Amino acid sequence: MTAFVSPSTGRQLKAVLFDTFGTVVDWRSGVAAEIRKFGDRHGLALDPFGLADKWRAEYQPSMETVRSGHRSYVPLDQLHLENLKRVLERSGLSPAGFTSEDLGELNRAWERLPAWPDSRDGLHKLKSRYVIGPLSNGNTALLVNMGKNAELPWDVVVGLDLLRVYKPDPAAYLGAASVLRLDPGEVMLVAAHNGDLGAARAAGLATAFVPRPSEHGPGQTTDLVPASGWDAVAADFIQLAQMLTEGAALAH
Amino acid sequence: MTAFVSPSTGRQLKAVLFDTFGTVVDWRSGVAAEIRKFGDRHGLALDPFGLADKWRAEYQPSMETVRSGHRSYVPLDQLHLENLKRVLERSGLSPAGFTSEDLGELNRAWERLPAWPDSRDGLHKLKSRYVIGPLSNGNTALLVNMGKNAELPWDVVVGLDLLRVYKPDPAAYLGAASVLRLDPGEVMLVAAHNGDLGAARAAGLATAFVPRPSEHGPGQTTDLVPASGWDAVAADFIQLAQMLTEGAALAH
Numbered sequence: 001m002t003a004f005v006s007p008s009t010g011r012q013l014k015a016v017l018f019d020t021f022g023t024v025v026d027w028r029s030g031v032a033a034e035i036r037k038f039g040d041r042h043g044l045a046l047d048p049f050g051l052a053d054k055w056r057a058e059y060q061p062s063m064e065t066v067r068s069g070h071r072s073y074v075p076l077d078q079l080h081l082e083n084l085k086r087v088l089e090r091s092g093l094s095p096a097g098f099t100s101e102d103l104g105e106l107n108r109a110w111e112r113l114p115a116w117p118d119s120r121d122g123l124h125k126l127k128s129r130y131v132i133g134p135l136s137n138g139n140t141a142l143l144v145n146m147g148k149n150a151e152l153p154w155d156v157v158v159g160l161d162l163l164r165v166y167k168p169d170p171a172a173y174l175g176a177a178s179v180l181r182l183d184p185g186e187v188m189l190v191a192a193h194n195g196d197l198g199a200a201r202a203a204g205l206a207t208a209f210v211p212r213p214s215e216h217g218p219g220q221t222t223d224l225v226p227a228s229g230w231d232a233v234a235a236d237f238i239q240l241a242q243m244l245t246e247g248a249a250l251a252h
Numbered sequence: 253m254t255a256f257v258s259p260s261t262g263r264q265l266k267a268v269l270f271d272t273f274g275t276v277v278d279w280r281s282g283v284a285a286e287i288r289k290f291g292d293r294h295g296l297a298l299d300p301f302g303l304a305d306k307w308r309a310e311y312q313p314s315m316e317t318v319r320s321g322h323r324s325y326v327p328l329d330q331l332h333l334e335n336l337k338r339v340l341e342r343s344g345l346s347p348a349g350f351t352s353e354d355l356g357e358l359n360r361a362w363e364r365l366p367a368w369p370d371s372r373d374g375l376h377k378l379k380s381r382y383v384i385g386p387l388s389n390g391n392t393a394l395l396v397n398m399g400k401n402a403e404l405p406w407d408v409v410v411g412l413d414l415l416r417v418y419k420p421d422p423a424a425y426l427g428a429a430s431v432l433r434l435d436p437g438e439v440m441l442v443a444a445h446n447g448d449l450g451a452a453r454a455a456g457l458a459t460a461f462v463p464r465p466s467e468h469g470p471g472q473t474t475d476l477v478p479a480s481g482w483d484a485v486a487a488d489f490i491q492l493a494q495m496l497t498e499g500a501a502l503a504h
Contacts (some may be wrong), residue, residue: 023478047365095271131396131397131400139409139433140410140431140432141431141432141433141434144383144407144432145383145406147407148383154407155393155396155399155400155406155409156409157407157408157409157410158392158397158409158410158414161431162410162414179392179393179413179414180392180393180396181329181391181393182393
């Protein structure tokens with residue numbers, strides 16, 4: 001079985017790394033479910049999906065404070081907790097009304113996200129041929145617990161806390177390849193987000209797009225189609241695994 | 253199923269980390285087998301076990317040049333390659349007589365070490381209850397390839413190259429716990445080496461001793477018995493898994 005050769009890098013793939021939030025796991029349903037439990041525990045009538053969307057909306061801006069150099073690196077789970085408190089405050093729920101254990105428990109929602117239905121099977125098939133792991137802004141502890149809860153068969157879990165950067169900083173993509181002692185062109189990023197793939201390609205990685213059209217719920221309008229000629233485009237991880245392990249033709 | 257409580261740390265275990273060379277995998281048989289292949293490829297009559305022992309004998313001295321501050325951190329696979337060239341030279345085989353591909357291939361012997369017969373089953377059982385991973389002086393790429401070749405079901409693989417230290421530097425044990433967002437007392441080191449366990453305990457970790465009486469061959473005289481009252485002492489990983497998952501009494 002020959003390895004997939006990336007048309008853009010000209011190299012045989014050795015490792016296939018994955019964006020996680022939205023690409024491997026369904027953060028919106030998972031976080032909404034945990035918010036519902038939180039509301040039930042505290043006798044509050046909350047809007048689980050609305051709050052999940054508001055919490056996620058704080059994600060990029062909070063990482064940007066680090067990427068821009070306005071603040072030194074802090075791990076994602078700390079940003080998630082700060083963002084949660086901000087969202088609760090804006091929703092008229094004073095964070096001071098909850099114990100740090102309550103808030104910490106809700107914050108761990110990001111470690112209990114359900115995998116998309118095809119994720120596990122596709123990862124197992126890819127694992128038979130490539131080194132697989134996350135290439136996520138999540139910190140290592142978060143990703144290890146997520147992987148254990150969702151039974152993701154990663155070969156390696158190195159969170160970007162170990163490199164103290166956040167995607168799309170080129171150092172995130174280059175560092176992930178370097179940790180595996182591989183050339184960037186031997187590493188593929190799989191993501192449901194064209195922006196992430198663009199940054200990975202600029203750093204010299206191979207790229208694959210797998211759309212997740214309900215990541216943001218029924219009304220999603222972004223990342224429904226590939227925005228560029230990525231090395232591979234697949235409907236789900238199972239088709240991607242077939243393309244990368246059975247030498248199938250490119251999807252475009 | 254309640255978690256094992258470490259008598260020495262008083263904490264419930266969350267993660268069980270393993271020394272790898274000698275504890276999880278049989279470096280001597282594995283390296284000797286690769287040296288035999290190397291000799292056959294080059295029509296050389298070598299002493300596989302003798303050379304394996306000489307190569308391993310360079311391990312601690314080479315790391316000591318880094319631990320002592322005489323040289324800045326370099327990953328273990330680089331030290332292994334330097335040590336290999338030194339051993340070949342001393343054996344009357346000029347490294348210059350081989351291509352860098354030849355030597356690199358032999359150096360990857362450390363990524364192809366066989367697991368001890370009980371390792372995989374014990375790790376699978378422990379994985380059902382704890383986060384499991386290596387806590388090894390190997391660098392991440394080496395450990396990822398070793399784990400894939402030996403089918404070790406690690407939840408996390410963070411080599412000490414990411415912390416730029418070598419055991420028994422306390423920063424190695426403390427850093428491993430920190431990466432997992434755990435207190436040192438919630439993490440257990442499993443090792444076949446009393447010295448490694450002593451350093452782990454000094455850093456605040458829980459400890460378990462599993463003897464590997466043939467690690468150094470038939471004449472082994474070291475690390476045959478526990479040198480201290482470690483939290484657990486087991487004959488192999490299967491017994492260790494029973495002790496840590498079935499609330500069995502301590503082995504001492």
